[in-house]
Amino acid sequence: MSQVIKGKPVADKISEELVLEIEALKEKVIQPKLTIVRVGARPDDLAYEKGALGRCKKVGVETEVKELPEDITQDDFIKELQNLNEDKAVNGILIFRPLPEQLDESVIKYVIAPEKDIDCLSPVNVGKMTEGDKTGFPPCTPTAVMEILKFYGVELQGKDCAIIGASMVVGKPTAILLLNENATISVCHIFTKDSAKVARQAEVVVVGVGVPRLVKENWIAEGAIVIDVGINVDNEGNLCGDVDFDGVKDKVSMITPVPGGVGSVTTSILAKHVVKACKQQNNL
Numbered sequence: 046m047s048q049v050i051k052g053k054p055v056a057d058k059i060s061e062e063l064v065l066e067i068e069a070l071k072e073k074v075i076q077p078k079l080t081i082v083r084v085g086a087r088p089d090d091l092a093y094e095k096g097a098l099g100r101c102k103k104v105g106v107e108t109e110v111k112e113l114p115e116d117i118t119q120d121d122f123i124k125e126l127q128n129l130n131e132d133k134a135v136n137g138i139l140i141f142r143p144l145p146e147q148l149d150e151s152v153i154k155y156v157i158a159p160e161k162d163i164d165c166l167s168p169v170n171v172g173k174m175t176e177g178d179k180t181g182f183p184p185c186t187p188t189a190v191m192e193i194l195k196f197y198g199v200e201l202q203g204k205d206c207a208i209i210g211a212s213m214v215v216g217k218p219t220a221i222l223l224l225n226e227n228a229t230i231s232v233c234h235i236f237t238k239d240s241a242k243v244a245r246q247a248e249v250v251v252v253g254v255g256v257p258r259l260v261k262e263n264w265i266a267e268g269a270i271v272i273d274v275g276i277n278v279d280n281e282g283n284l285c286g287d288v289d290f291d292g293v294k295d296k297v298s299m300i301t302p303v304p305g306g307v308g309s310v311t312t313s314i315l316a317k318h319v320v321k322a323c324k325q326q327n328n329l
C-alpha cells in the first residue's frame with residue numbers, strides 16, 4: 046500500500062507550536078523578525094519569498110525584504126549585510142542562493158552573523174550541523190525533510206538511504222542530518238556512475254537535483270520511501286518534482302507529492318528558525 050505523505054499536516058503542527066511561542070514572546074514585548082536578502086528577481090527566489098512571507102505572516106513573524114540590484118558590487122553587498130548583522134531588530138537573515146557571479150559567496154559566508162544565519166550559509170552553522178550541535182541552524186529544506194520523516198514515523202537508525210543531488214542547499218546537508226540519525230548514506234551527483242543502481246538499493250531515497258521527473262520506476266525498490274525535494278516547472282508549465290510521481294507511486298510505501306510536499310514544510314522551518322534565533326538573542 047502506497048501512502049502519499051503530505052507536507053501540510055507537518056507544516057500545520059509546526060505553525061501551531063510557533064503561534065504559541067510567539068504569543069509568549071510578544072507578552073515580553075519581543076517581536077521576532079526575518080529579513081530576506083534578494084539580489085535581482087529570479088523566479089525561484091520569488092516563489093520561495095512568496096511562500097515565506099505568507100507563512101511568517103500567518104504565525105506572527107515580522108518580515109522585511111531587502112531587494113538589491115542585480116549588479117550590486119561585493120563591497121556594497123557586504124555593507125548591507127553588516128548593517129543587518131548590527132540591527133538589533135533583525136533576528137534572522139535569509140540570503141537567496143545562488144548569488145550573481147560578481148558576489149563571492151566564499152567571502153560573504155564569513156560575514157553573516159552566525160546567530161542570525163537561519164539557513165546555514167555560515168561555516169559556523171555547517172560545523173554545528175556536522176557535529177550535531179543543536180544550538181546551530183541546519184538549512185531549512187533538509188530540516189523539512191527530517192521533520193516529514195519524523196512526523197510520519199519513519200525510523201532511520203540503520204536504514205540504507207540514498208540521496209540524489211549533493212548541493213549545499215539540499216543534498217549534502219540532508220546526508221549529514223540522516224547520518225546524525227544513524228542511517229547509512231550514499232550520495233549521488235553528476236559524476237556518480239549509476240545513480241539509479243544506488244537508489245534501487247536504498248530503503249529511503251531523497252531526491253534534490255532540479256531535473257523534472259528524473260527518477261523513474263526502475264530507480265526505486267519495492268516498498269521504498271521517497272522524498273522528492275525538487276520544484277520544477279515542466280514543458281506544459283506545471284509544477285513537478287524530480288521524481289516521476291505517477292510512475293513510482295504504486296511501487297513505494299511512502300512518497301511526498303510536488304506541490305504539497307517538502308516545499309510546504311520548508312517555510313515553516315524557516316519561521317521556526319527565526320523564533321529560535323530570536324529566543325537565543327534574548328537569552329531565553
Ligand SMILES: NC(=O)C1=CN([C@@H]2O[C@H](COP(=O)(O)OP(=O)(O)OC[C@H]3O[C@@H](n4cnc5c(N)ncnc54)[C@H](OP(=O)(O)O)[C@@H]3O)[C@@H](O)[C@H]2O)C=CC1
Nearest residue numbers: 186210211212215234235253254255274275276307308311
Ligand atoms: N522544496 C524546497 O523547499 C526546495 C526545493 N529545491 C529544489 O530542489 C532541486 C535541487 O535544488 P539545488 O540543490 O538548489 O540544485 P543544484 O543545481 O544546486 O544542485 C543539484 C545537485 O544535483 C546533482 N545532479 C544534477 N543532475 C544529476 C543527475 N542526473 N544525477 C545525479 N545527480 C545530479 C548536481 O550534481 P553536480 O553538483 O555534480 O553538478 C548537484 O549536486 C531543484 O528542483 C530546486 O528547485 C531547492 C531548495 C528548496
Ligand SMILES: Nc1nc(=O)c2c([nH]1)NC[C@@H]1CN(c3ccc(C(=O)N[C@@H](CCC(=O)O)C(=O)O)cc3)C=[N+]21
Nearest residue numbers: 089090092093096140141142164304305306308309312
Ligand atoms: N538560501 C536559499 N535557500 C533555499 O532553500 C532556496 C534559495 N536560497 N533560493 C531559491 C531556492 C528555491 N526554493 C524554493 C522553495 C519553495 C518554493 C515553493 O514553491 N514553495 C511553495 C510550496 C510548494 C509545494 O507545495 O511544494 C510555498 O511555500 O508555498 C519554491 C522554491 C528555495 N530555495
